[in-house]
Amino acid sequence: MTTTTSTSSAPDAPRSVRRASRDSQHPVIGGVAAGLARHLALPVLWVRVAFLLAVALGGLGFFLYAGLWLVLPSDSRFATAPPGLEGATRDGRRPGPIRRLTDVGPAIALAALAIGVVLMAQALLGGPAVFWPVLLGVVGLGLLWRQADEAQRERWLDSTGRIDPVRIVFGTGGWASWTRLGLGLLLIVSSLVLVLLQGGSLAAARDVTIVVLLAVAGIGLVAGPWVYRLAADLTAERAERMRTQDRADVAAHLHDSVLQTLALIQKNADDGPVVARLARAQERDLRAWLYSAETADERTVAGALRAAAAAVEDAHGIAVEVVVVGDCDHSEALLPVVQATREAITNAAKHAGVPRVDVYAEIDDAAVDVFVRDRGVGFDPDDVPADRYGVRHSIEDRMDRHGGRAEVRSTHGEGTEVRLHLPRPGNPETEGSTP
Amino acid sequence: MTSESTSDPIRVVLVDDHAMFRSGVRGELAGSDAVEIVGEAGDVDEAVTAITAQRPDVVLLDVHLPGGGGVSVMKRATSPATSYLALSVSDAAEDVIGTIRGGARGYVTKTITGPELVDAIRRVAEGDAVFSPRLAGFVLDAFAGSISVAAVDEDLDRLTEREREVMRLIARGYAYKEVAKELFISIKTVETHMSSVLRKLQLSSRHELTRWASDRHLL
Numbered sequence: 236m237t238t239t240t241s242t243s244s245a246p247d248a249p250r251s252v253r254r255a256s257r258d259s260q261h262p263v264i265g266g267v268a269a270g271l272a273r274h275l276a277l278p279v280l281w282v283r284v285a286f287l288l289a290v291a292l293g294g295l296g297f298f299l300y301a302g303l304w305l306v307l308p309s310d311s312r313f314a315t316a317p318p319g320l321e322g323a324t325r326d327g328r329r330p331g332p333i334r335r336l337t338d339v340g341p342a343i344a345l346a347a348l349a350i351g352v353v354l355m356a357q358a359l360l361g362g363p364a365v366f367w368p369v370l371l372g373v374v375g376l377g378l379l380w381r382q383a384d385e386a387q388r389e390r391w392l393d394s395t396g397r398i399d400p401v402r403i404v405f406g407t408g409g410w411a412s413w414t415r416l417g418l419g420l421l422l423i424v425s426s427l428v429l430v431l432l433q434g435g436s437l438a439a440a441r442d443v444t445i446v447v448l449l450a451v452a453g454i455g456l457v458a459g460p461w462v463y464r465l466a467a468d469l470t471a472e473r474a475e476r477m478r479t480q481d482r483a484d485v486a487a488h489l490h491d492s493v494l495q496t497l498a499l500i501q502k503n504a505d506d507g508p509v510v511a512r513l514a515r516a517q518e519r520d521l522r523a524w525l526y527s528a529e530t531a532d533e534r535t536v537a538g539a540l541r542a543a544a545a546a547v548e549d550a551h552g553i554a555v556e557v558v559v560v561g562d563c564d565h566s567e568a569l570l571p572v573v574q575a576t577r578e579a580i581t582n583a584a585k586h587a588g589v590p591r592v593d594v595y596a597e598i599d600d601a602a603v604d605v606f607v608r609d610r611g612v613g614f615d616p617d618d619v620p621a622d623r624y625g626v627r628h629s630i631e632d633r634m635d636r637h638g639g640r641a642e643v644r645s646t647h648g649e650g651t652e653v654r655l656h657l658p659r660p661g662n663p664e665t666e667g668s669t670p
Numbered sequence: 671m672t673s674e675s676t677s678d679p680i681r682v683v684l685v686d687d688h689a690m691f692r693s694g695v696r697g698e699l700a701g702s703d704a705v706e707i708v709g710e711a712g713d714v715d716e717a718v719t720a721i722t723a724q725r726p727d728v729v730l731l732d733v734h735l736p737g738g739g740g741v742s743v744m745k746r747a748t749s750p751a752t753s754y755l756a757l758s759v760s761d762a763a764e765d766v767i768g769t770i771r772g773g774a775r776g777y778v779t780k781t782i783t784g785p786e787l788v789d790a791i792r793r794v795a796e797g798d799a800v801f802s803p804r805l806a807g808f809v810l811d812a813f814a815g816s817i818s819v820a821a822v823d824e825d826l827d828r829l830t831e832r833e834r835e836v837m838r839l840i841a842r843g844y845a846y847k848e849v850a851k852e853l854f855i856s857i858k859t860v861e862t863h864m865s866s867v868l869r870k871l872q873l874s875s876r877h878e879l880t881r882w883a884s885d886r887h888l889l
Contacts, residue, residue: 320762328687328734329765518781526762558807558841561814593803593843597810606842652842 257307263345264377265304283345291352297373304380318482319525371429372449375422378415379457423453493517512552519545536569536603537562540596543577551584554591561598563659571637572603572657578629579607579653587611587651602658610650616643630655679706680795683724685717685743686732686757691780695730695757698784705791713737714746721747727795731774733758733765741772755794757782763808770809770871776800798846799864806841809867810834829867836863 258269268286272279289296323329496517503509533539537559544555583592587609595606626643634641639657682705686692692710699705709724711717714737721729731740731754744754754774766777775794790800813829839849850857
């Protein structure tokens with residue numbers, strides 16, 4: 236636990252505003268521990284155990300958890316996938332998130348630990364007379380709260396736009412939410428009954444007060460999440476509206492571009508290569524927009540490589556299949572490998588005489604490796620006349636100058652592969668970490 | 671598969687919600703003697719019915735499908751001898767990896783040509799995996815990145831160095847034959863590596879997990 240305090244109390248790092256949020260993807264109760272672990276960059280198990288320990292120490296952890304649950308915003312309220320994927324998800328054409336058995340393991344372990352903590356607290360703090368009713372009531376309220384929380388999330392995920400009051404409380408229904416709600420109410424009621432039974436008739440007035448207080452607190456907690464987050468949701472809703480408009484603009488633009496392309500294809504219906512090139516360019520455009528977060532802008536190395544491939548694709552009317560593993564920010568130092576790749580693709584497009592070129596790039600912390608391969612006619616690298624500069628100058632020498640290396644392997648009739656390797660300059664993180 | 675397997679065509683069920691696309695594939699495959707389309711379906715329920723009735727060798731499966739997507743078809747259909755080949759216009763990593771994890775033996779995009787598709791169907795029917803360069807790239811990415819299984823069992827999660835090498839070559843656009851030649855191993859070995867990569871990817875499926883758990887006396 237010492238690491239916890241040292242990490243959270245290190246104020247000297249220059250920090251941008253980094254807000255913690257609850258993890259709504261894999262919550263055990265409310266996702267507070269997971270969100271906090273992500274925020275503090277700690278293993279989530281530590282945080283959960285820390286909460287449990289704090290519960291044992293006079294119940295502080297419980298109030299901490301409840302307070303954070305109330306205050307922290309949920310992380311992925313408006314997480315957006317590319318439009319094609321979103322559309323398919325909305326129509327129910329993609330499977331939902333799969334709950335795996337492995338996820339349950341830690342939860343069970345934590346539950347066992349929690350029971351242990353409860354028993355320990357009971358042994359240390361006091362008799363069962365006060366403890367169990369309170370615990371039952373608290374668990375019940377927790378369940379109700381969680382249900383309300385989940386229903387709230389689903390309300391935001393609901394795409395139909397109209398708000399159904401039953402839906403607000405119960406979400407999409409299902410046995411889980413009904414059970415949770417019923418169980419929560421049952422626990423609260425039984426805690427009240429326990430209190431009443433113990434109180435008997437000797438202090439009826441006090442009992443009634445307690446009952447009323449508990450009921451008010453329960454209602455407050457159930458309604459709490461909505462009331463509290465109403466303001467935050469309004470802001471978020473405005474942001475979402477702007478995003479929708481933004482998307483509508485893009486959709487309109489794309490629609491136009493597709494229609495334009497189709498019109499061009501109709502005009503050039505007799506010219507096979509032109510049609511193929513138009514269709515290929517349009518397909519690439521649309522596919523990238525609909526299904527992948529991949530961009531072809533020049534800010535990352537992967538983007539720059541894709542942009543280079545797309546440019547050659549358009550210029551020479553061939554298909555370039557780009558596969559990139561890993562990515563990093565683009566920089567001056569990595570420019571040579573992108574330029575050499577572009578040159579290699581262009582060479583393949585011009586000379587190989589095949590409709591397709593494969594580009595594979597692997598970017599890791601140490602280096603950037605690029606392979607450009609075609610199955611074309613091939614050539615003998617030794618036979619290339621001395622006055623031809625394409626390979627030697629633009630690829631090999633360029634890579635050499637910048638501390639990398641290039642290798643051209645080619646066989647007549649089997650095609651050519653250009654291998655580029657460029658070490659990455661030292662990582663900026665290594666300079667910052669002074670012990 | 672008997673030694674005369676070339677004589678009887680591979681029986682295929684075609685699942686896609688676009689009728690136009692189905693007829694297109696039908697047209698493409700009509701010229702080939704090796705493949706026979708024995709059924710078509712437009713959503714998950716129809717697909718499950720068709721697969722249960724026909725028990726085909728291979729199902730060409732669209733990933734985005736009304737009723738829960740292609741993965742639901744693989745979950746619900748009960749035809750153990752059937753292999754699945756995903757055929758989709760989407761090349762989003764989560765769709766590709768999700769479908770392979772759901773039990774598909776391969777994944778090709780809809781721009782594939784007729785002969786290539788026939789070849790892919792044949793390979794899947796024979797028990798091979800069909801890895802496109804893109805799929806190999808996703809696999810490498812998935813294993814390099816964070817797969818939550820890693821925390822559970824180290825030795826099951828990792829790709830061996832050899833498997834990584836094979837995947838890299840596939841990602842570079844090499845055919846199985848060329849991979850075998852490049853690494854001085856047999857094509858059979860390449861296929862073995864492919865199967866073990868698939869097995870590792872499918873670890874999160876219920877079946878695999880049950881086996882994993884019972885192997886460790888957890889059940």
